Amino acid sequence: MEERERDPEPAGRIRRLVLDGTSDVVTRSRDFTRRALTAWRWLPPGTDEDREAAEDVLLLVSEVVANACLHGGGPTALVLDCTPERLRIEVTDGNPAPPAPLARRPEGRGRPGGYGLLIVERLARSWGSQPGAGGKCVWAEVACPPPVRRRLPAW
Template identity: 40%
Template sequence: MPENESWEYTLYIPNDLRAVTVSRRTLRLILTMHGLIRFVDVAELLGAELVSNAVRHTKGPAALRVRWLAGVLRIGAWDADPAPPEPPVPFERSADAEEGRGLALVRACSDVWGWQPLARDGNRGKYVWCELTSAA
């Protein structure tokens, strides 16, 4: 499939820590099948962090969304908690911490990241996302 074509996948996941591994492997497969191997390692790391936060810090279902559009790979996780994510601490301060490194890694390894309130199937929640550009 040519890189100039756009696509989007959504993987709905239960609130289960095993969903992190399923999401990471699914993301690797999607990117490999679309010829975007150069993104796989970083995308797996970022996707796993986003899904892990969605599963560990909320109750209820979650979803992983992966989109390719105009040379930009967007990876995001939806969860059922509408509260904003905790702001990432500077990566240098989180390096020795047991927790709290997830969004610091997302901020450090992506070109841009953010979050927004989002409703799905009548349920409120939030969508935390990051982007990687093809120039990477």
């Protein structure tokens, strides 16, 4: 596993984890995200709102990375971009097809699973995908809780 950060400071606002060719990518991504949230002072949580926000972020990362494993040929990278207003989660994979909730497609009705993107829709304030070189990037954004905004390091 290779972690590469764009910012030289440990608490830098953009973090990148290269996942191409690695195993156990969901666990690696969650651990990487937990370390970033700790550096950005989302963890340890100061309030119930902070705790819920951090748990939502970890669940979002798990869902988007798992979807890349199941439907995108495997994730190639995870990027976290934190500002005082929002946290953006980006996962790239090698499949150019845009994501679509399986539970909403005719072939998905009545089948187990297929609710990952519905969870993303529920937890993220916005999400989407954009084509990229050799695949796509699926992104989700969550609002930065006000208590966390006040604790963020100066960038």
